[in-house]
Amino acid sequence: MAEEAFRIAKEWEHKMPAWADNPVHPPPNLDQITQRAIDIFMMSKKPNGEIGGIGWWQTANGYTAIALRDYWAGSKQNYDKMAQLVRQCESHQAGLINVFNDDTLWWAMCCMDMYAIGGDHWFLEKAKGIYRHINSKSSVCGRGQISFKDQDMEGACFWTTKPGEGQINSISSGLLAELSVRLAIADGDSKPGKERHPHFSKLQSVLGHGQPSCDDYMQTAHCTLGWILRCRYRPRDGIVLDGIRLKKGEAVNWTFTYTTGVVIGASALLYEATGEEKYMTLACHMAHRAMRNKSWVEDNGVLTEHGSYGHGRHDPAKNNDAVGFKSVLLRELGTLYEVIRKTNASNQDAQRTAGLIKTFVNINFESQQQRNTNGNGQYGPWWNGPFERPTSHSQMAALDVMAAVHLVNRM
Missing domain, CATH: 1.20.1050 (Glutathione S-transferase Yfyf (Class Pi); Chain A, domain 2)
Known part of the structure; x- marks a missing residue:
């Protein structure tokens, strides 16, 4: 149940990792370093x-x-x-x-x-x-439309728009939730404290008859996030699982960093849009668990997600979707950090989380400079080193570090 996710997040006591006591600071030529990384990436245009x-x-x-x-x-x-x-x-x-x-x-x-x-x-x-396209293609499950193991799949987004698509997954669903709340915020229409009811059947009747309203966007965000928290979330370790193969009747419980990352971002933005404390509490719980996940983060605080695309397990010359999964998590931690600072969230745990994210980002930026570059603005795929070779895909992943380091040292 979605409410269990909020309850566990509220009750959980977060311990600070050892690397939290090792704050680092960016160099004075930060602008030049990050711009050089961008210029190198653009050479592959x-x-x-x-x-x-x-x-x-x-x-x-x-x-x-x-x-x-x-x-x-x-x-x-x-x-x-x-x-x-x-x-x-x-x-x-x-x-x-x-x-x-x-x-x-x-x-x-x-x-x-x-x-x-x-x-x-x-x-x-x-x-x-894009929002209208995904809904008009019937890519989102409506209420009572599909069930899996006696659970209603309302709010789940399909992987593709192909006829007969049988996979629903948390990455497309999480992205739809984040897009929806961002559109609501962009419309400038969401009121903190306003009651929202995620009745997706109502939303489906509205779409196709004029432009979606802010309420429509918020209903989509609530409903889609609700599916993830009901069906694809492990509350105690704060991890979002991958997807469900409906035709095979099979849950796919892969634990990639980016599926958790987008839900952190969506939850943080829902707090910004509604002022409801439960979303901030959930986002902070997930962020703490992610930054302390031994499968994703090394003891020194460097994010590697070794099992998905790690040194000694993959050929650094070959592109792989997983090379950029960890960078999405780092980006969405930045989203949470920005919301905490922008809203001046009074929640004490939120302020502690922001401090931890700042240290985490700076540690990962420093690791790029010390262990994962040839010194010419080129970066490899192993954020904790060693540097082996630069590629378009490794440079792409490093760019999120180059972005987040500006955020946490400016706000």
Whole structure:
């Protein structure tokens, strides 16, 4: 049950990891270091606007990290170039949409960050178009539509828009929840403390009849997050599990960092939109557990997610979706940090969490400089070292570190 997730998060006592007592500080030439990493990444740009050596969704994530670097640094240094490239990508992939809902939603995140920097409504409209696309394609389960092991799958987002798609997963669902609440906030319509009721059947009757309202976005966010907390969440260790193969009647309990990361971000933003303390408590609980997860984080505080894409287990020359999973977690920890600072959250645990995130980000940035670079602005895939070789996919993942380090040392 979703309420159990909130209850356990509230009752849990978080211990601080050993690395929390080892604060580090960024160098004075931080701007030059992070911009150099971006410039190296952009050397792989192809004529169609995408980045060579990586896929469609990875290009979106690389561009999102660049946008966040500017936004969190209080800069527009890369904005004009990024705006041109996103438009170029959209010119050959209409609406930035493909058959994979998670791919498409990553582009929506990129557009929302571009909108936050420049206020260009072209980006906001693309994000809204993606929201409408996913709902119009019946990619989200309605109330009573599908059940799995006697649980209603209301709110779950399918993996693709293919007819007969049989997989629902937490990454597409978590991204839809985050996009929805971000659209609600962008509309400037959500009122702290206003009661929300996630009746998705009502939402489905509204879609297709004019533009979705702020209430529609919030209903989607609540409903989709509700499915994750009911069906794909382990409350005690704060982990979001992967997905469900409906045709096989099989739950896939993979524990990737990015599935947990997007729910941290969505929960933090729901706190910003509603003022409901339970969302902040949940986000902080998940963040603490993630930063102390021995399968993801080394004893020195460096995020490696070794089992998914780790040194000695994978060929650093070969692209793999998993190379960027950990970078999404770091990005969403940044989202939580930003919300805590922006709202001046009075929750004592929130302030402790913000301090821990700052140390965590700085440790991971320092590790890139000491163990994972050739000194020329190029980074490998192993954040804890050793540096082996630079690739487009390893550079893409490192860009989220370059973005977050500006945030935590500015706010």
